[in-house]
Amino acid sequence: MLLYIVVSLVALLLYIKHKQLYWKRRGLYQFKPEYFFGNARKELLGQRSIFLLFREAYERAKAMKEKHFGIYYFWEPVYVPTDLGIVKNIMIKDFQHFWGHGWYSHPKDRMSRHLFALEGDPWRLIRTKLTPTFTSGKMKMMFDILVAKTDGLEKLIDHHISRRQPVDIRETAARFTTDIIVNCAFGIENDALSDDENYFRKYGRKMFRPSTFYMLIFNTVPSWILGPIGFKFAPPELDKFLTDTMLDTIQYRNKNNIHRKDFMNLLLQLKSGENNGDISQKVSRKLTEDEILAQCFGFFIAGYETSSTTITFALLELACNQNVQDKLREQIVEVLNQNDGLITYEATMDMKYLDMVISETLRKHPPVPNLPRVCSKTYKVPETEVVIEKGTKVQIPVWGIHMDPEYYPNPEIFDPERFTAENKAKRPDMSYLPFGEGPRMCIGLRFGMMQVRVGLISLIKNFKFTLNEKTSNPIKIEKVSFALGVDGDVWLDASRV
Numbered sequence: 001m002l003l004y005i006v007v008s009l010v011a012l013l014l015y016i017k018h019k020q021l022y023w024k025r026r027g028l029y030q031f032k033p034e035y036f037f038g039n040a041r042k043e044l045l046g047q048r049s050i051f052l053l054f055r056e057a058y059e060r061a062k063a064m065k066e067k068h069f070g071i072y073y074f075w076e077p078v079y080v081p082t083d084l085g086i087v088k089n090i091m092i093k094d095f096q097h098f099w100g101h102g103w104y105s106h107p108k109d110r111m112s113r114h115l116f117a118l119e120g121d122p123w124r125l126i127r128t129k130l131t132p133t134f135t136s137g138k139m140k141m142m143f144d145i146l147v148a149k150t151d152g153l154e155k156l157i158d159h160h161i162s163r164r165q166p167v168d169i170r171e172t173a174a175r176f177t178t179d180i181i182v183n184c185a186f187g188i189e190n191d192a193l194s195d196d197e198n199y200f201r202k203y204g205r206k207m208f209r210p211s212t213f214y215m216l217i218f219n220t221v222p223s224w225i226l227g228p229i230g231f232k233f234a235p236p237e238l239d240k241f242l243t244d245t246m247l248d249t250i251q252y253r254n255k256n257n258i259h260r261k262d263f264m265n266l267l268l269q270l271k272s273g274e275n276n277g278d279i280s281q282k283v284s285r286k287l288t289e290d291e292i293l294a295q296c297f298g299f300f301i302a303g304y305e306t307s308s309t310t311i312t313f314a315l316l317e318l319a320c321n322q323n324v325q326d327k328l329r330e331q332i333v334e335v336l337n338q339n340d341g342l343i344t345y346e347a348t349m350d351m352k353y354l355d356m357v358i359s360e361t362l363r364k365h366p367p368v369p370n371l372p373r374v375c376s377k378t379y380k381v382p383e384t385e386v387v388i389e390k391g392t393k394v395q396i397p398v399w400g401i402h403m404d405p406e407y408y409p410n411p412e413i414f415d416p417e418r419f420t421a422e423n424k425a426k427r428p429d430m431s432y433l434p435f436g437e438g439p440r441m442c443i444g445l446r447f448g449m450m451q452v453r454v455g456l457i458s459l460i461k462n463f464k465f466t467l468n469e470k471t472s473n474p475i476k477i478e479k480v481s482f483a484l485g486v487d488g489d490v491w492l493d494a495s496r497v
């Protein structure tokens with residue numbers, strides 16, 4: 001018996017050693033893995049952000065002039081390109097080899113069937129159906145819902161000012177985008193901005209600050225194991241709450257023939273097959289109720305944290321760069337003055353400096369710092385001998401690219417001038433990827449930008465922000481999360497201008 005155990009143990013150790021030489025055997029540079037954990041011990045144990053691992057690995061690989069390299073999660077190989085030509089091939093030209101994100105999704109878990117997690121034909125079908133939901137015409141239609149939420153946002157800041165308290169800007173921005181997404185995706189009037197115990201805010205926090213154990217399982221165990229053992233992407237109580245709420249909303253709208261200007265309405269048209277100009281014509285099959293629920297949930301998780309993180313980092317940078325904040329305020333006021341003081345869709349599109357500030361924020365702090373891909377068809381990397389086998393995970397190191405001095409000199413400096421049309425044209429393709437690229441690019445880009453623009457306009461036109469001493473400077477990065485975030489609260493002092 002003892003002999004059997006010893007032999008099995010040795011066989012296991014040799015097997016792991018063999019697996020951790022996978023990239024070396026394929027002629028790809030690999031960072032020396034730690035036995036068992038591979039290259040991500042601290043990250044898998046929740047002691048450091050996985051995004052920092054990729055950013056630093058990119059910097060080291062670039063310094064060694066490696067076009068690409070390999071790392072390991074335990075003994076699972078992950079391919080990482082640094083060369084922008086390879087990045088472009090993976091994301092656009094050879095997309096048919098890399099069309100999945102490799103996220104957990106299983107038919108037994110309805111809420112895991114949202115667009116970000118789907119692959120293959122189910123992804124293509126839903127993507128084609130949803131695309132017309134995000135045109136600029138549809139964004140204009142929802143614009144007023146966003147502007148209506150700025151009242152609550154301003155009141156909340158005034159509340160802190162009147163009490164001489166600093167503002168936790170991260171929490172404030174999250175409440176603002178939660179209210180918007182819940183309103184547009186679920187068709188529910190939500191008020192996280194004035195309700196400290198708001199249900200959606202509570203669950204949004206929970207979804208985006210998962211436990212280390214949840215993240216470990218999510219990142220390392222494949223869907224075909226997780227689905228059958230009853231793993232759920234959304235906490236069961238949230239799943240039930242959302243399902244009940246959405247079904248009530250759908251029933252109420254159908255019964256009373258209510259058409260609201262939101263995503264829910266557009267998705268219900270896809271369910272009924274109702275022809276609304278550009279919707280429902282391209283793909284003949286109608287969406288099922290479960291598919292609609294999953295997509296609304298998907299918009300919630302993909303849409304609120306990414307946008308609120310962008311608002312948070314933008315305000316943090318503006319607080320640290322008062323000259324940029326003043327210039328931005330001047331432009332916002334100037335455009336609004338030409339528009340009778342009103343925030344309209346057209347006015348927001350005229351604020352060029354605002355877009356430069358947002359672009360620079362997304363460069364320095366991309367909410368999705370690595371773009372995940374999984375190889376769906378074995379692929380030989382052009383002009384190299386390296387072969388990526390079907391099923392291999394790939395990570396595009398966006399944050400590393402965005403902080404690369406070859407493309408962005410003095411990358412730590414916050415400088416919106418990098419995003420003048422002239423300066424943008426000087427940089428190579430794929431050197432700016434906050435929304436991804438290719439057929440899987442963020443479908444909600446316009447909506448996300450619209451939320452960030454409206455939030456920043458309403459705040460900067462009314463308030464001046466400075467850094468409060470409670471905020472750690474430089475900031476620390478959150479250790480366990482789905483999106484790039486600050487570890488702890490971000491405190492700013494606000495005053496009326």
Ligand code: HEM
Binds near residue numbers: 300307437439443
């Ligand atoms: C500043 C805000 C946002 C940022 C930075 C952002 C970023 C991203 C990124 C990087 C991806 C992956 C792209 C790729 O793999 O190439 C993505 C996908 C996605 N985003 Fe966004 N996003 C934002 C806002 C939104 C909003 C507001 C929504 C919905 C209302 C949304 C819905 C989605 C969906 C559904 C996908 C999956 C697309 C697919 O797999 O086909 N996003 N986003």
